[in-house]
Amino acid sequence: MPTCPPIPKAPSSRRGCPAIAVLLALSLFLPACSSRQAQPSPTLSLQAGMVLNRALFLSWTEASEVDFGRYEVYAAPASEPLPDTPVAVLEEADHCYLSVRGLEPETEYAFRVRLVPAAGGEGTWSDTVRATTLEDGFPEGTPPGSIPVPTLMYHHVRPLDTFPPGADPGGWYPSESFERDLAWMKAHGIHTVTSADILDGRLPENPVFLTFDDGYTDFLDYAVPLLVKYGFQAANAIVTQRTGGQSVWAIPEWPLDSLMTWPQIRRCLQAGMEIGGHTQTHVNLYWNQEQMPQVQGSFDDLVSALGFRPLYFCYPWGMGGHDFVDAKIAVGDAGYRFATATWPPRHANAASDPFFFPRQFANQEDTLQVFLEKTRFRALAGPDEIPPER
Numbered sequence: 001m002p003t004c005p006p007i008p009k010a011p012s013s014r015r016g017c018p019a020i021a022v023l024l025a026l027s028l029f030l031p032a033c034s035s036r037q038a039q040p041s042p043t044l045s046l047q048a049g050m051v052l053n054r055a056l057f058l059s060w061t062e063a064s065e066v067d068f069g070r071y072e073v074y075a076a077p078a079s080e081p082l083p084d085t086p087v088a089v090l091e092e093a094d095h096c097y098l099s100v101r102g103l104e105p106e107t108e109y110a111f112r113v114r115l116v117p118a119a120g121g122e123g124t125w126s127d128t129v130r131a132t133t134l135e136d137g138f139p140e141g142t143p144p145g146s147i148p149v150p151t152l153m154y155h156h157v158r159p160l161d162t163f164p165p166g167a168d169p170g171g172w173y174p175s176e177s178f179e180r181d182l183a184w185m186k187a188h189g190i191h192t193v194t195s196a197d198i199l200d201g202r203l204p205e206n207p208v209f210l211t212f213d214d215g216y217t218d219f220l221d222y223a224v225p226l227l228v229k230y231g232f233q234a235a236n237a238i239v240t241q242r243t244g245g246q247s248v249w250a251i252p253e254w255p256l257d258s259l260m261t262w263p264q265i266r267r268c269l270q271a272g273m274e275i276g277g278h279t280q281t282h283v284n285l286y287w288n289q290e291q292m293p294q295v296q297g298s299f300d301d302l303v304s305a306l307g308f309r310p311l312y313f314c315y316p317w318g319m320g321g322h323d324f325v326d327a328k329i330a331v332g333d334a335g336y337r338f339a340t341a342t343w344p345p346r347h348a349n350a351a352s353d354p355f356f357f358p359r360q361f362a363n364q365e366d367t368l369q370v371f372l373e374k375t376r377f378r379a380l381a382g383p384d385e386i387p388p389e390r
């Protein structure tokens with residue numbers, strides 16, 4: 001996922017207590033590190049934000065210049081003492097945040113960060129910060145009488161043997177699995193829809209909304225041909241000032257990937273795909289509220305480059321799961337009419353908030369059974385076509 005917020009693996013695909021993996025995030029994502037003024041008593045202020053179902057973002061600021069050596073990050077369930085060894089060691093002075101992944105759901109965790117000078121010694125400890133992860137599973141969210149609109153989030157789709165090192169399971173989906181899912185949907189009377197279909201309420205039988213984030217070139221190279229082959233559509237949200245460039249907002253461990261140029265984006269439109277906005281530089285509108293004008297800017301960029309007023313917007317980084325009303329207002333004021341959320345993954349239906357429309361993640365290892373669970377299409381499957389394991 002390379003891409004939007006580091007995506008925890010699907011709850012169904014990770015049980016038990018896996019080792020905690022740590023990823024760094026870019027400074028444009030969270031508040032910038034404080035300037036380093038020489039002061040005699042450095043302090044470290046730690047915040048826990050973006051509590052996700054199986055991951056959590058930490059950020060901190062440093063109050064003074066020190067002879068920087070490394071940051072050490074400690075984490076443990078709040079009922080247990082913090083371990084003697086850190087779960088992550090960060091040696092980049094300017095990386096003042098990370099995500100801790102693979103956590104247990106509905107569990108309170110404690111976190112501390114230590115800044116160790118290059119000369120060694122005890123260094124500076126932050127206070128202990130506690131945060132509780134969200135529930136696991138696939139929460140139900142469809143009120144009686146409302147039409148389910150399964151909505152899936154993808155980033156990269158390409159052949160598994162072309163995945164680069166570091167391809168995040170939450171962001172890279174094998175084209176083999178993608179075609180498996182499309183073929184299954186085609187054979188079972190599923191119809192893809194656009195945001196206009198959802199807004200108009202003119203939904204076909206068994207609708208599904210397929211969304212891609214960031215506008216990667218592999219969308220045009222691999223996903224679009226498969227979608228066209230099966231007569232389907234998908235929406236892609238474009239980072240309008242990064243077209244033709246690379247996903248420079250990604251965290252350092254994630255491979256950079258190429259973004260479509262405007263001519264390539266127009267080819268997607270010609271193939272029947274929907275194109276929307278994703279801000280101009282992929283900013284988190286909750287953490288970087290001063291960047292809110294990028295919503296209007298992205299809308300204007302799309303109008304200028306494509307010649308029509310787009311309906312669809314996608315919040316970069318899922319706004320960290322914050323249903324942030326100021327951003328929703330900005331999206332509507334800009335001219336967009338529909339926006340997708342990311343966190344927490346939830347089922348969507350025709351009555352869901354059109355400015356915070358929930359999605360489910362497509363994860364790299366998803367079996368057909370998991371796909372059917374995320375889309376709730378299982379009831380349409382024949383008794384013999386789904387293998388018992390998942």
Ligand SMILES: [Zn+2]
Binds near residue numbers: 003213214316
């Ligand atoms: Zn994104």
